[in-house]
Amino acid sequence: MKSSTIWFSVAGLSVAIILPFFLSQYWLHVMIISLFYVMMASSWNLLAGYTGQVSFAHAAFAGVGAYTSGMLSVFLGVSPWLGILIGIISAALLGLGLGVLCIRMGGIYLSLTTLGFSEIIRIIITNEDNWTRGTMGLQTPGLFVEYSKTGYYFIFLAVAVAIGVVIYKLIHSEWGLTMRAVLNDEIAASASGINTINVRLLAFTFTSAIAGLAGGLYGHYLMLVTPDIPSLGQMFLVLAMAVIGGMGSFAGPIVGSFVLEILSEYIREWGEYHVLIFGLIALAMARFAPEGLMGLWINKRKGHGHTN
Amino acid sequence: MGILIEGTQITKSFGGVTAVNGVDFHVLQGEIVGLIGPNGAGKTTLFNLITGLFSPDTGEITFAGKTLKGLKPFEICRLGIARTFQIVRPFLKMTCLENVLIGLIGKEGQTSRPQAKIRKARNIMQITGLAHLETRMAKDITLIEKKRLEVARALATGPKLILLDEVMAGLNLSEIQQASELIKKIRNDFNVTILWIEHVMGAIMKTSDRVIVMDQGKKIMEGKPDAVVADQRVIEAYLGQSDA
Numbered sequence: 001m002k003s004s005t006i007w008f009s010v011a012g013l014s015v016a017i018i019l020p021f022f023l024s025q026y027w028l029h030v031m032i033i034s035l036f037y038v039m040m041a042s043s044w045n046l047l048a049g050y051t052g053q054v055s056f057a058h059a060a061f062a063g064v065g066a067y068t069s070g071m072l073s074v075f076l077g078v079s080p081w082l083g084i085l086i087g088i089i090s091a092a093l094l095g096l097g098l099g100v101l102c103i104r105m106g107g108i109y110l111s112l113t114t115l116g117f118s119e120i121i122r123i124i125i126t127n128e129d130n131w132t133r134g135t136m137g138l139q140t141p142g143l144f145v146e147y148s149k150t151g152y153y154f155i156f157l158a159v160a161v162a163i164g165v166v167i168y169k170l171i172h173s174e175w176g177l178t179m180r181a182v183l184n185d186e187i188a189a190s191a192s193g194i195n196t197i198n199v200r201l202l203a204f205t206f207t208s209a210i211a212g213l214a215g216g217l218y219g220h221y222l223m224l225v226t227p228d229i230p231s232l233g234q235m236f237l238v239l240a241m242a243v244i245g246g247m248g249s250f251a252g253p254i255v256g257s258f259v260l261e262i263l264s265e266y267i268r269e270w271g272e273y274h275v276l277i278f279g280l281i282a283l284a285m286a287r288f289a290p291e292g293l294m295g296l297w298i299n300k301r302k303g304h305g306h307t308n
Numbered sequence: 309m310g311i312l313i314e315g316t317q318i319t320k321s322f323g324g325v326t327a328v329n330g331v332d333f334h335v336l337q338g339e340i341v342g343l344i345g346p347n348g349a350g351k352t353t354l355f356n357l358i359t360g361l362f363s364p365d366t367g368e369i370t371f372a373g374k375t376l377k378g379l380k381p382f383e384i385c386r387l388g389i390a391r392t393f394q395i396v397r398p399f400l401k402m403t404c405l406e407n408v409l410i411g412l413i414g415k416e417g418q419t420s421r422p423q424a425k426i427r428k429a430r431n432i433m434q435i436t437g438l439a440h441l442e443t444r445m446a447k448d449i450t451l452i453e454k455k456r457l458e459v460a461r462a463l464a465t466g467p468k469l470i471l472l473d474e475v476m477a478g479l480n481l482s483e484i485q486q487a488s489e490l491i492k493k494i495r496n497d498f499n500v501t502i503l504w505i506e507h508v509m510g511a512i513m514k515t516s517d518r519v520i521v522m523d524q525g526k527k528i529m530e531g532k533p534d535a536v537v538a539d540q541r542v543i544e545a546y547l548g549q550s551d552a
């Protein structure tokens with residue numbers, strides 16, 4: 001690990017730990033939501049940025065995690081912690097299934113299939129209102145007996161850091177190297193003895209599990225699980241965070257999550273238009289700074305400020 | 309010397325075009341065999357059939373006594389067949405060292421430690437003359453270096469047989485000389501059998517033990533290099549039939 005990386009991590013963590021003692025309840029809420037997006041965007045980046053599988057089903061898997069845990073706790077009285085675990089497993093299994101279905105496809109076909117899957121999940125959840133309460137939303141219990149925003153903040157922080165560490169280790173391991181090889185040239189990777197199908201499936205399953213975990217936590221924090229979680233609007237927000245922050249870099253999606261979530265609090269009054277703004281920013285970034293904010297930052301530090 | 313790889317009656321068609329048509333071939337353990345023929349003769353298609361990128365319509369390829377039928381490219385590579393590509397395919401956005409490491413990971417998987425793999429990769433880069441490019445991105449090196457990098461990556465998979473597809477195209481005379489030395493070295497020092505496609509006739513005739521000639525999907529001739537260049541069918545395939 002580079003010394004600058006360690007320095008940034010330590011500084012970031014220290015700030016994160018003392019932060020809740022200075023923030024209002026409102027900004028603490030914004031931080032918790034940002035940490036949810038850190039989990040989502042980082043794992044989506046692992047899938048799209050490192051193995052080139054641009055999936056639109058990531059928010060759907062968060063929905064699977066949220067609804068699995070939510071319904072288990074509401075109807076069977078299962079503890080939310082166990083529910084979240086079962087949600088992770090459900091998301092992983094569904095991810096594996098969808099991964100198998102998509103494995104012969106690449107590029108746009110994979111994207112379209114996952115888009116279709118995502119809509120199927122949302123439609124099922126919206127229509128099966130006996131179980132899910134449809135668009136009304138399912139009221140779920142919280143993680144703590146006594147509500148504590150600070151408690152939620154530290155849970156979200158711990159999980160986000162743990163996910164970050166695992167992803168960091170993974171992309172700097174031989175697995176990460178094979179993922180990049182698959183992204184660079186699948187035929188050459190295969191001719192070099194890499195089981196490219198395994199690499200892609202593992203990435204699909206693992207990142208789906210993380211989305212399930214993020215969704216499960218999110219549901220028990222909001223204590224109201226709605227079809228907004230597995231919606232495409234949510235998906236595009238995650239995508240915008242990864243793209244604007246910088247796809248294919250470790251820090252990119254983390255930076256993107258905080259920047260966009262905090263920014264969206266300021267332009268919330270514009271209603272639906274704030275998603276439009278993010279879309280335009282993402283487009284501009286994709287055109288002029290394809291490596292995102294992180295790419296701009298790294299280029300600047302190297303001393304040549306242009307990007308192309 | 310036993311037979312390492314053998315193909316019988318290999319045929320592959322794409323739509324109406326028969327790219328490889330009833331070809332029999334074999335390579336003995338430790339041989340250097342040249343595969344020549346005009347453009348479109350089916351040489352690269354034969355490579356793609358051996359490495360499992362395509363599967364033959366009819367015929368069978370056996371390697372070290374085992375059939376390759378139904379095996380995927382990565383399985384064939386792990387059996388001991390490595391290749392380079394005519395149109396180079398290094399991992400462009402990875403460093404040269406990482407490119408070579410992929411070959412080692414493909415062969416050894418998680419059975420060896422990353423540090424041990426890095427040592428081996430460096431050694432292979434030394435032998436193939438790439439040591440100075442370790443940290444360079446593969447997209448930033450010259451075409452000739454990319455071709456060498458593909459050879460290094462193929463060597464890293466620990467092959468018994470290596471298929472080289474026009475590694476000398478675009479090289480000048482002294483570079484061709486070096487490449488020929490490298491090919492002999494791979495055979496002699498690494499005990500790797502070589503089947504190679506080349507248009508540089510001087511090099512292929514000097515370095516090969518045996519030459520197979522293809523034209524329009526068929527094998528038209530095989531034999532010692534000097535017998536091949538003197539053969540009427542080979543001359544016609546390259547220069548056309550005389551009207552007289």
